[in-house]
Structure formats: structure tokens, C-alpha cells
Amino acid sequence: MIRLYSKIMHGLERLGLFWVFSVDVFKWTFRRPRRFQLLTAQIEHMGVASVPIIVLSSFAIGMIMSLQLINVLGLFRSEPLAGAAVGITMARELAPVITALMLIAKNGSAITAEIGSMRISEQIDAMETMSVHPIQYLVVPRVWAAVIVFPILTALANVIGIAGSYAVSVWYKSVDRASYLFELYRMVNPKDVYSGIIKAAVLGLIVGLISSFYGYYVKGGSKAVGDAATSSVVAASVSILIADFIMTDILLKVMFG
Amino acid sequence: MQNTDTIIEIEELSKSFGTFGVLDDINISFQSKQITAILGKSGSGKSVLMKNIIGILEPDRGKIKIDGTNIVPLPEKQRREYRRKIGYLFQDSALFDSMTVEENIAFPLVEVLHMRDQRAIRKVVQEKLDWVQLSGIENKYPDELSGGMRKRVALARSLAGEPEVLLFDEPTTGLDPVLEESINSLIQRVNHELGMTCIIITHDIVGSFQLAHKIAFLDEGKIQVEGTPENVADVAHPVLQKFLENSFIAAHRTMDNMELL
Numbered sequence A: 001m002i003r004l005y006s007k008i009m010h011g012l013e014r015l016g017l018f019w020v021f022s023v024d025v026f027k028w029t030f031r032r033p034r035r036f037q038l039l040t041a042q043i044e045h046m047g048v049a050s051v052p053i054i055v056l057s058s059f060a061i062g063m064i065m066s067l068q069l070i071n072v073l074g075l076f077r078s079e080p081l082a083g084a085a086v087g088i089t090m091a092r093e094l095a096p097v098i099t100a101l102m103l104i105a106k107n108g109s110a111i112t113a114e115i116g117s118m119r120i121s122e123q124i125d126a127m128e129t130m131s132v133h134p135i136q137y138l139v140v141p142r143v144w145a146a147v148i149v150f151p152i153l154t155a156l157a158n159v160i161g162i163a164g165s166y167a168v169s170v171w172y173k174s175v176d177r178a179s180y181l182f183e184l185y186r187m188v189n190p191k192d193v194y195s196g197i198i199k200a201a202v203l204g205l206i207v208g209l210i211s212s213f214y215g216y217y218v219k220g221g222s223k224a225v226g227d228a229a230t231s232s233v234v235a236a237s238v239s240i241l242i243a244d245f246i247m248t249d250i251l252l253k254v255m256f257g
Numbered sequence B: 001m002q003n004t005d006t007i008i009e010i011e012e013l014s015k016s017f018g019t020f021g022v023l024d025d026i027n028i029s030f031q032s033k034q035i036t037a038i039l040g041k042s043g044s045g046k047s048v049l050m051k052n053i054i055g056i057l058e059p060d061r062g063k064i065k066i067d068g069t070n071i072v073p074l075p076e077k078q079r080r081e082y083r084r085k086i087g088y089l090f091q092d093s094a095l096f097d098s099m100t101v102e103e104n105i106a107f108p109l110v111e112v113l114h115m116r117d118q119r120a121i122r123k124v125v126q127e128k129l130d131w132v133q134l135s136g137i138e139n140k141y142p143d144e145l146s147g148g149m150r151k152r153v154a155l156a157r158s159l160a161g162e163p164e165v166l167l168f169d170e171p172t173t174g175l176d177p178v179l180e181e182s183i184n185s186l187i188q189r190v191n192h193e194l195g196m197t198c199i200i201i202t203h204d205i206v207g208s209f210q211l212a213h214k215i216a217f218l219d220e221g222k223i224q225v226e227g228t229p230e231n232v233a234d235v236a237h238p239v240l241q242k243f244l245e246n247s248f249i250a251a252h253r254t255m256d257n258m259e260l261l
Helices: A002-029 A036-046 A048-076 A081-120 A123-129 A134-172 A177-187 A190-216 A222-256 B046-054 B076-083 B101-111 B118-131 B147-160 B177-192 B205-211 B229-233 B238-260
Strands: B006-017 B020-031 B035-040 B061-066 B086-089 B165-169 B197-201 B214-219 B222-227
Touching: A002 A134, A002 A190, A036 A048, A036 A081, A036 A134, A048 A081, A048 A134, A081 A123, A081 A134, A081 A177, A081 A190, A081 A222, A123 A134, A123 B086, A134 A177, A134 A190, A190 A222, B006 B046, B006 B197, B020 B046, B020 B197, B020 B214, B020 B222, B035 B046, B035 B177, B035 B205, B046 B086, B046 B165, B046 B197, B086 B147, B101 B118, B101 B147, B118 B147, B147 B177, B177 B197, B177 B205, B205 B229, B205 B238, B214 B229, B214 B238, B222 B229, B222 B238
Parallel strands: B035 B197, B035 B214, B086 B165, B165 B197
Antiparallel strands: B006 B020, B006 B061, B214 B222
């Protein structure tokens, strides 16, 4: 009972610390000096370097979804609807969530490990001794790079996912090309795409904050950095799924209600 | 900064971590343009004291006066302005491992002194590297350097910020005797040539007695002994005398072995 109580208290303390950390990130975003070169460097590192994995994963998901859907839609002789189904699902849900999960694994753990290593080797302390606030220098560019990069990569995932679906449906399963494209353009609404982009930006914010938080407050040695990287991936993954549920509920009412 | 005798003054400073008390009512002053060495057992709180001065830790109680102003109650922004006058050399150098030597030394030039002219920055970096006798390594990364080279690059980086006080956290720990001597002579040059106040935490008792104008001995959370090396050597504090005995006996043994050879 006492162990449970202290676990709950520890969890609440961490949550409080995360809240304070997030508020600090927002405060330091607007304070001078503004370091746009750091932001662009992070956008390149997070975004450009992630294009291959996003292309690969979204193409694969588009292909697999089409295979499964054509199997089911075939029972109702509605195979041409596969494109529309993939388009809506990718735009509203899969593109933002899969992109976020891929980038948590690729970039989130790297952010935690990098900042965590800097913490244990006193590089963050060194920055503070030079009156450079480490949250402003290290965390702010990474968080806002994630907010910018996630929607862009989500948009790319949308396009590539549909390309994968087209390849399987039209080339492999011989679905009529004109019918496929007609249903795709008829049923996929710009609102589907916008809702996915909005989700992606919020998920980027969550992933950027959580990954940086776990690295920033590492205590101990290299094992602690490894543990923090693992914990940040788990925490970020669970958080984005919870956030996705909440946002889906809100967006369905606001945009599609 | 005004040219007063006392540049940093610590009054009644206390610091604990949970129930574990580390510093208890510390009172010590550091004179301008002098070298002060702080000695003490491992875990006695020397680094904690330094980190309170530089602002990495906040004291539970007490005053830290820089140029007569107690900076503890000041807002964060004003404290940062005062702390820009103090440089800190970490025990493990704490160089930014994703940056080259040039970028490391340029960091305070850009972030503290707000220099923008790349040519001027490169010139200053070159000067600092020449001063620590490490020219030609601008494009190397910290993991390509030896321990002694990292310490000298870290010193060059600290000097680039143009501080008035430099804190050294065990600058010679883990170095061979030749490097120890070269780091000690660098500290002397920093003090004599650049007129900087130097505060050193060290276990190098022999070196500190040769180098420092003032020695302070920290034990059980308090400054137990403070004074010139000659005065401190005569104080009958049992722990301090044990320190001095062991260090000077070891030094004599080394000299005797060399004579035998």
C-alpha cells in the first residue's frame, strides 16, 4: 500500500515537473535571442532525414490496407471504394499516428539520448554557467521543429499511402482505374486532410516535449540515459494514442458534426 | 566590475539535499586578482560550494555577494548578468561533443558577447588556442582529444567569455605529473598575465601550496581553516594536518626515489 502510494506521488510529481517544463518551453520560445539557425538545423535533421522511413512505411500501409479492403469490399463488389477508404483513413488517422510513431522511434529516442548524454556529462551545466538557458538553446528548437515537421511528413504520408493503395488496387488487383480515382476524389474531403494535419502538429508538440523532458531530467550514468530513452518512447507512444482519441472526438464534432 | 579587494563574499551559506546537509554556515571571501585554493576530503562539499557560486545550485540559506551585491534574492535575469563575470572549468571539461573545438570556443563569443562577425570570431578563437598552446586543432571534435587537451580547450572556452573570475573544479585530477605542472602553470598565467581571480578546488595539495595566495580547508560542511599557505600549514587541525602530512610525505618519497636513480 505504501509502495503504491509513493508510486502515485512520484507520478504526480513528475507530471507537475512536466507541466512546469512545458510552460518554460513556451516562455523561452518568445524570449530573445531567437536562434532560427538552430530551428532550421533541427527541421533538416528531423524532417529531411526522416523522409525515407515515412515514404517506406506509408507506402507499405497503403498497400496492406488496400489488400485487406479489396478482400472485404469484394464481397459487395465495391472494390473501387478501396482508394476512398484508404484516403479517408490515412488522412484522418493513419498518416498522423503512424508518422508520429515512426518519428518517436527515430527522433524521439534520439532527442532523449542526446539531451540526456549532455546532462550526465555536465554540458547542460556548462551552458548554464555561460548564462545560456539550456531549455532555450536545446529544447525550444527541437519542440518547434517537431511541430513543423510532423504535419509536413504527414502530408507526404497521405500522398505516398494513396500511391501504395493505387499500386495494389489498380496494378495488382486490376481495379478499374477511372472508378478508383473517381471515388477517391469524390469521398476524400479537404477537411479529412486538415484534421490530420492539425492532429500531426499537436502530436509533434507532445512528442517534442516528452522526448526533451525525459532527456533533460536524466540523473545517473549511461544506463540512466538508456532507460530514459526507452521510457520516453513508451510515454510518448501512449500519450499520442490518448491525445489522438481526444482530438478525434473533438474534430469529428467540430469539423464533421 | 569595480576594483575592490573582495570580489566574491559568501556569508552564512547552507545547502542540503533532502535531509543530507552538505554546507553549513559557510563564510569565506575571495580577493580580487588572487588565487584561492579550496581543499577538503572527497564529498566535503567543495563542488557544491562552487556550483552555488556559479548558479547551478541554489543555496538554502545565506548570501553570495559579487562586487558587494547579494545576488541570491535577485530576479533570474539580473543574476545571470552577474554570473557572466564568472567562468567555470569543469572537472571533465564538459566540452560540447557535437561541436568542433572552434565551435566550442566560439560558443561564448556568440552567446555571451553577441559577436556576429565570423572573421573576428575565428581570430579570437585562434588567439585563445595559441594562448593555451593548442594551435591547429580547430576542426577536431572533443572525442579526438586527449584529457589534457580537452582541459586546455575548456580553459580557452572559459577565457573566451572574458570573465573576471575563473572557478576551477579539480583541474589536475587524473592527469600525469607533467600535465599537472602545465595546467598549474596555465592557472598561474591566467592570474598573472590576465589578472583574473582564480578559485580552485583541488586535491593537489603540493601544487596548491605553490600556486595559491590563500588556502581554505572545508571539512564537515564548514570552512575550518583559512589563510596564506604558510599560516595554514601551522594550524593544528587534525584532518588538515593528515592531508598535508600524506601529501608532502608522498612528494618527498618521489623526490627521494628520483635522487636514488
